[in-house]
Amino acid sequence: MKSAVIYARFSPRRNAQQCESIETQLYYCNQYCDNSELPITARLSDKVLSGADEDRPALWQAIELLKRGDVLVVYRLDRLARSVYLSDIIERAVKKKNASIVSVSGEGTWNDSDEDWLIRKILQTLAEYERRVTAARTKASMLRHQASGRRMSKQTPFGWMTDPSDPARLIENITEQQTIERIIAMKESQMSLRAICRRLRAEGIRCRNNDNWHHTTIKSILRRSGRLLST
Numbered sequence: 001m002k003s004a005v006i007y008a009r010f011s012p013r014r015n016a017q018q019c020e021s022i023e024t025q026l027y028y029c030n031q032y033c034d035n036s037e038l039p040i041t042a043r044l045s046d047k048v049l050s051g052a053d054e055d056r057p058a059l060w061q062a063i064e065l066l067k068r069g070d071v072l073v074v075y076r077l078d079r080l081a082r083s084v085y086l087s088d089i090i091e092r093a094v095k096k097k098n099a100s101i102v103s104v105s106g107e108g109t110w111n112d113s114d115e116d117w118l119i120r121k122i123l124q125t126l127a128e129y130e131r132r133v134t135a136a137r138t139k140a141s142m143l144r145h146q147a148s149g150r151r152m153s154k155q156t157p158f159g160w161m162t163d164p165s166d167p168a169r170l171i172e173n174i175t176e177q178q179t180i181e182r183i184i185a186m187k188e189s190q191m192s193l194r195a196i197c198r199r200l201r202a203e204g205i206r207c208r209n210n211d212n213w214h215h216t217t218i219k220s221i222l223r224r225s226g227r228l229l230s231t
Helices: 022-035 056-063 082-094 113-147 174-188 193-202 215-225
Strands: 002-011 040-048 071-074 100-103 160-163 164-174
Touching: 002 022, 002 056, 022 040, 022 071, 040 056, 056 082, 082 100, 174 193, 174 215, 193 215
Parallel strands: 002 040, 002 071, 071 100
Antiparallel strands: 160 164
């Protein structure tokens, strides 16, 4: 007799509290299994992980537990993935186990007709689009807040320092701002990120806390400044 493996995922976004909680997802998945008289083999969940993340231990464990004829039950298809590429990988992995996927929200079906395949692809594409739009809005919001001097995290970004009169706000670190301008000038002269690191070391310009310059540090500085060009 076929059985069900329930999988739930919770987003790491700042507005994640507006999404369905793990408990809510499990409740509706349990209800579906009860109504369908499907015995539940396992209930697994990944917390604070994006639908674009491939490294989700509970997801792959859920697929591994599937046996022939079993059903992987999710609240919505976007709980499995919010990436078309990753959705394809998951579908192939489930089919390899001779199992199927069910969304209790009723999005599409597991059938292989052209229409069913098209509906699944449209839903997967929309989920990925929504994830990208959300990420872009979040980034734009953070940049606006940083530009206005609002502190966004415990780690002060390079080029800024805590305002002595208001720990919740940031003010420019003049020395580091000069270094940023130097980095931008080198990048605009078509120097690679690693070449910029070497030049800064050669000029005796220190990274914060005397750490050595790394190309990922340069990339982050350029991205925050809005001056990241092609690399």
